[in-house]
Amino acid sequence: SQQGEEDPQALSIQEGENATMNCSYKTSINNLQWYRQNSGRGLVHLILIRSNEREKHSGRLRVTLDTSKKSSSLLITASRAADTASYFCATDAGISGSARQLTFGSGTQLTVLP
Amino acid sequence: GAGVSQTPSNKVTEKGKYVELRCDPISGHTALYWYRQSLGQGPEFLIYFQGTGAADDSGLPNDRFFAVRPEGSVSTLKIQRTERGDSAVYLCASSPTPEYEQYFGPGTRLTVT
Numbered sequence: 001s002q003q004g005e006e007d008p009q010a011l012s013i014q015e016g017e018n019a020t021m022n023c024s025y026k027t028s029i030n031n032l033q034w035y036r037q038n039s040g041r042g043l044v045h046l047i048l049i050r051s052n053e054r055e056k057h058s059g060r061l062r063v064t065l066d067t068s069k070k071s072s073s074l075l076i077t078a079s080r081a082a083d084t085a086s087y088f089c090a091t092d093a094g095i096s097g098s099a100r101q102l103t104f105g106s107g108t109q110l111t112v113l114p
Numbered sequence: 115g116a117g118v119s120q121t122p123s124n125k126v127t128e129k130g131k132y133v134e135l136r137c138d139p140i141s142g143h144t145a146l147y148w149y150r151q152s153l154g155q156g157p158e159f160l161i162y163f164q165g166t167g168a169a170d171d172s173g174l175p176n177d178r179f180f181a182v183r184p185e186g187s188v189s190t191l192k193i194q195r196t197e198r199g200d201s202a203v204y205l206c207a208s209s210p211t212p213e214y215e216q217y218f219g220p221g222t223r224l225t226v227t
Contacts, residue, residue: 033215041203042220043157088156100212101147101170104156 006089006108014113019076021108023089024069030092032065033102034074037086046074046087079112086110116140118219120206126225127196135191135222139208146189147216148181149205157205163189164212196226 007022023032031050035043049056049065049072056063062075076083086109090102119138127133139146145164149157159173163183171181178196183189193200203223207216 035218043205043207043218045215045217048215090156100145100209100216101159101162101173102149102157102216103159104149106154106156 006087006105008108009106010109010111012111012113013079015079015081017079019079019083019110019112021074021087021110023072023074023105025072025089025091025103025105026070027091027093029067032063032072033090033092034061034063034072035088035090035104037088037107043088076110079110081112081114083112084110118206118208118217120204120219120222122222123220124223124225126227128227129196129198131196131226133193133196133224135193135204135224137189137191137206137208137219139187139189139206140217141187143208143210143217144186145209145212145214145216146183147207147209148189148191149207151203151205151221153202160191160204162212193224196224198226200224201226 005024013019029051031048033048034046036046037043047058047063049063060077065072086107088104088107090104092100121136147162148160151157161181162170166183166186178194181191203221205221207218209216
């Protein structure tokens with residue numbers, strides 16, 4: 001079952017603009033991760049934010065986490081055509097030391113137009 | 115170093131046949147995961163190995179699905195009596211320990227005709 005839901009399902013922007021994607025989830029988590037996927041194949045890990053963190057940056061990426069609202073957002077600044085991909089949030093709800101199955105949302109398809 | 119590799123990249127099989135999908139994790143990674151992704155959806159967890167043992171197989175849909183990791187490295191996902199509904203991309207991931215991020219392979223696209 002899918003825990004997270006990304007919003008919007010699809011997003012189309014011009015190169016240079018910022019892209020914001022949102023993720024909502026249902027249960028308590030240890031951390032939340034964002035992944036990128038090109039052409040329906042392998043996923044690339046972008047960033048991990050722990051439940052006790054509120055904001056994290058990595059290059060052009062900025063992730064926020066609001067555990068009280070059970071939501072997260074991914075901001076990509078100064079987007080490029082190469083950022084075109086599907087973006088997924090995934091939650092890790094396992095207890096420390098236990099199995100770490102990730103529960104993925106259904107993804108946001110981002111298209112960056114040149 | 116080399117990432118997670120999966121073979122074959124594509125597999126077409128007839129309904130009712132048996133298939134095996136292979137995953138080679140990153141060397142030294144003790145945790146290995148299998149996920150299944152249907153078109154337009156995010157990956158869904160199938161099974162997790164810590165070392166040689168299946169620590170969590172709660173995501174396997176039914177007893178036609180089975181996975182092994184006999185030496186704590188390579189893993190094989192086995193599907194018996196395949197059905198058309200099994201068609202999906204099967205993704206493997208590994209991580210150094212369960213608490214770390216997961217590194218995904220390119221997936222095996224399974225098509226059951």
